[in-house]
Amino acid sequence: MSHNTFGHLFRVTTWGESHGPALGAAVDGCPPRIEISEAEIQTWLDKRKPGQSRFTTQRREADEVKILSGVMPQEDGRLLTTGTPIALEIQNTDQRSKDYGDIKDRYRPGHADYAYDVKYGIRDYRGGGRSSARETAARVAAGAIARKVVPGVSVRGALVQVGPHAIDRSRWNWNEIDNNPFFCPDAETAKLWEDYLDGIRKAGSSVGAVIEIVAEGVPPGLGAPIYGKLDQDIASLLMSINAVKGVEIGEGFAAAALTGEANADEMRMGNDGKPLFLSNHAGGILGGISTGQPIVARFAVKPTSSILTPRHSITAGGEEVEVMTKGRHDPCVGIRAVPIGEAMVACAIADHYLRNRGQNG
Amino acid sequence: MSHNTFGHLFRVTTWGESHGPALGAAVDGCPPRIEISEAEIQTWLDKRKPGQSRFTTQRREADEVKILSGVMPQEDGRLLTTGTPIALEIQNTDQRSKDYGDIKDRYRPGHADYAYDVKYGIRDYRGGGRSSARETAARVAAGAIARKVVPGVSVRGALVQVGPHAIDRSRWNWNEIDNNPFFCPDAETAKLWEDYLDGIRKAGSSVGAVIEIVAEGVPPGLGAPIYGKLDQDIASLLMSINAVKGVEIGEGFAAAALTGEANADEMRMGNDGKPLFLSNHAGGILGGISTGQPIVARFAVKPTSSILTPRHSITAGGEEVEVMTKGRHDPCVGIRAVPIGEAMVACAIADHYLRNRGQNG
């Protein structure tokens, strides 16, 4: 994890700002002879794309991805990876930079505005520049490739809490995910959120959320203890997503209140002659290493700071002002964080899959 | 973060197992001409040292640190760093390996036993080998040096929850930290924990905990967006500590339930002519960059899996067995995690301090 690159053998470098001409990623270290296509990457990008419902920003971006390198067209038209870096590029098309003129010198409370200025002494204020959620399109594109690296792995995410309203886990149904604009696995709660978020949206307000990512089919043995533990790298990548303030694996913070007896994942031998865990408090990772159980990670997204209610702030020159944000924004950025979280977990797994194969053969 | 090394400019590599001859760290990239001493590092190690109360493991280790390189003795006897790697070494003295003979082939539920075996096909089962909490002595020693890298920085930690019992934050008093065996900032809750943990201990059980780390005096501008964010690296390092299952910055998971209005940290100009934040929901970090406010991080530690109650498990050979752990263990490993968490945060800050100085001058 260094500057704008993450990963060790499966390495992703992203670049680009909200209102520059384009953004992109270089995916390096992908194994050769894997079939990829722009169309397939696009399906994942479309999940993250803004403007798909009234609950996400109205900025309209096609988010069309181009593969610029790292593939060799076969005679039948399929693209196979060659082992060289795969450059992915997405044009920015719907920049309305003038929307942001009035926050050029004003620090929006809760935004990265002040922090970037104090660090770099210069800031691309247009749409948040590099700190914009647009950067995450590059992550999702990279994640689409990561998914193909580990045979049989499946990485899915769901929104499990919006504001104070959590889902009822007994109603969890993965099939509901695509039936509502929230990636919500609980149809009843999805309805509740719809009303709740309409209120938030009309008030020009915003609200936080919790997302859960579940990775199934992860081979046991992934993770490099002591400082490249699989849960550590997942935590790191989830925390790198804009607005994330907390990360959990398995029981997470709830584990603090448990006893050792309650938290132990007992083991038996399965009918297939393989080890079987009787529970998954650990979230699929012990000692930083995957056990073969599903990996379960959650992360909390704060409410976006772009709200219509004026807040106290200051200017770059030190003047005290009121700030309200009129640009196009998400009432609940947590919704669009679902495919981003999936991509991050997929990348961490792909990297450790290759690393483990390297060290352990 | 790679294998057993973390950090970028301030880099720490640790090595060693619970029952090997010694463990240690190589601290690389430390600036030159900083005064350090074995005695000063020792004061931090003594905070983490086992066997200091009936609430931590009864293993007796002197944990005496030796500095083997990277310093130049001055005529007055002081040691100054030279800019070359500082090797720190701690001998293991109180290994009772035979205590562990009966778990040689048995996987303790919730432990890393199974995961190490499935990954490496071999495992140092004596005291947990590399996955033992003894490794964290090397982190604390490295953290003692990290604290000297950033002028004026202070990193303190406190235990804020044991099992289901959280402190009353209105009674927070840093001065109480050293008045009880828990690093508890709330004297009343400390008493409650004493009774509670006596019960846990006598039952041969264990319980989880939550630790909070506060770093003050951190210069603004530290953090390398997008993938070396300061909060990301703090999350990564806290998650790398044994038994940690969750990490939060500032409001953490509570932010999910807040509105943008409630979560915004408004700004005014202070009397000293400097920007002033009116609250710190962000925990001192915005867009991955420190703002100059105190950095607040929390992490949850699961109950240790070493308990006296028998649990279902299997052997390496696939036999179904009952496992109970008779070795010397902590009823609440969260207690000793406080100085470890401090060390991790101190290291992350030191690394980003140097990185920021490199990029920004």
Place this chain on the structure above:
Amino acid sequence: MSHNTFGHLFRVTTWGESHGPALGAAVDGCPPRIEISEAEIQTWLDKRKPGQSRFTTQRREADEVKILSGVMPQEDGRLLTTGTPIALEIQNTDQRSKDYGDIKDRYRPGHADYAYDVKYGIRDYRGGGRSSARETAARVAAGAIARKVVPGVSVRGALVQVGPHAIDRSRWNWNEIDNNPFFCPDAETAKLWEDYLDGIRKAGSSVGAVIEIVAEGVPPGLGAPIYGKLDQDIASLLMSINAVKGVEIGEGFAAAALTGEANADEMRMGNDGKPLFLSNHAGGILGGISTGQPIVARFAVKPTSSILTPRHSITAGGEEVEVMTKGRHDPCVGIRAVPIGEAMVACAIADHYLRNRGQNG
């Protein structure tokens, strides 16, 4: 140095193949508030551009660079870096892939064809794919930015040997560099090379060369001993250029024949009160650290393997064949390696300048 990224604080990732739609670089870690422009980067690219004389490949590429991120336009139109990654892109326009159809399955002796196939099991044979010298355009573009990072540094290169014909160093004149198509600092030798290379070219043959890079104004103290020595990183980057088979610093291999007395660079105090070296056998680097003297590095480029004379080889299927290369190629690739070598040395210096500032303040 990992896969397709080099550098530590000043990090460059390149991507792209000879016959893909484009190639590019992401330059990460560049300090903020540095003025850069496409026009300035273009001047360096134009030095490397193919097709400028009859002595380099006749492929016609505009090599027009676009800056896609990492800069903020100022009101006066100038672009300033913002501290975020700078994406540079160059379109490929003059691909004639059909020229390469007949080497699709044939391994050209001395080329990377066989090695890529045996490693990846797939190969972009069009123009050499990733192993083509076209990739070096991205390096030169990155180097143009590196030059601006260290105030007052100047990095210049010259061709000092073509085939068996070395220059006469007593006639070295930097002003001659632009007066001939060889970057030759010795006008007389340039004339000799012209005749010599005409013969090589007409014979469809090729020949090797030696390039010398001189960096002046390098601050003392750059280099991270023991494994990030400045000369080590320069050697690594020069060796990463296509076709390079040897690298020297200062006296280089000639030092083997010298005695300690002859090789010692004695020191006196200069009239300006600063240390003064009386010679520069060391090439400006001692113990891996820059001394403030000019840095002198040389590298040897083998003759390109693309020649018209048929050579014995085999096909991917194991058939024995004769191979000759009919594409457009350089009789002496060493000529175009001059600006590439300059770029590599500039990048190494920029990286160590930032690293040293980080560690030493």
Place this chain on the structure above:
Amino acid sequence: MSHNTFGHLFRVTTWGESHGPALGAAVDGCPPRIEISEAEIQTWLDKRKPGQSRFTTQRREADEVKILSGVMPQEDGRLLTTGTPIALEIQNTDQRSKDYGDIKDRYRPGHADYAYDVKYGIRDYRGGGRSSARETAARVAAGAIARKVVPGVSVRGALVQVGPHAIDRSRWNWNEIDNNPFFCPDAETAKLWEDYLDGIRKAGSSVGAVIEIVAEGVPPGLGAPIYGKLDQDIASLLMSINAVKGVEIGEGFAAAALTGEANADEMRMGNDGKPLFLSNHAGGILGGISTGQPIVARFAVKPTSSILTPRHSITAGGEEVEVMTKGRHDPCVGIRAVPIGEAMVACAIADHYLRNRGQNG
């Protein structure tokens, strides 16, 4: 390559100074279940050990290596690696620090004294501190482990030039290596060197040398183009050895004078049905990737700067002085560089073997 660590999956971190209590290495990422022993590592260290003939420094160091972590003793006493970091430690025993008192403030021409002082503002002048050749003991120990990582690989080195006297390659006989104190494969030249070096030694002078390393049995496909090429990493590691000023692969600088026809390594099919190269100008590496041919690397070592003849220099305070070095030194440090060069090449190969297995399966 960063600070004091090299390698990517097979990572080595070294620490220690010439006159500190000890020096060592942490070898991280070694695959599990490899048998290693102190005795086996010792055999390689003994090759490098000082004081073995009158042609190397008379400092007497036992160079006894201890393995402190990363291995699990088996019931039969064998040590197997466990996949965790292997700490290696060597005590310093024969430090005579007072020998160096008079160079405390004097910069020895050609040494790293001035460079370290100008970089760090402090310097361990005792025996050269970190810049001493003693550090290379840690490399040799690490190399001993690297040799076990790649099945069937053999890495051998020879001294091929001392001062102006090169061997006659037609007389090359690996069996002669151990018959003379020079690792010389040519018995006749070894005799010549004996006389020549006696003269150098008695004059208190020193002389440079060239070493050649040959690695056989290297699997094809190792090397990560474009910036982790195998030859690049070999060049980097050889250049990181003290006093090295030049590195070559295969034909090296001689390739500059060759034509493409002469330099091409033609291919045929061998009797075993495998590709066969008819020559090895490339030194076993094409496009940065191993071809399966022997890897041939050479490096030039300058004469040590520690000589008895007084040389002009300055003090840290800026006074002009004469400097001569009275400590115990090598008339030809190149001799002891042979096992060090072998270790570096072995480490580079081991790292790329694991990396290639990771990316390519």
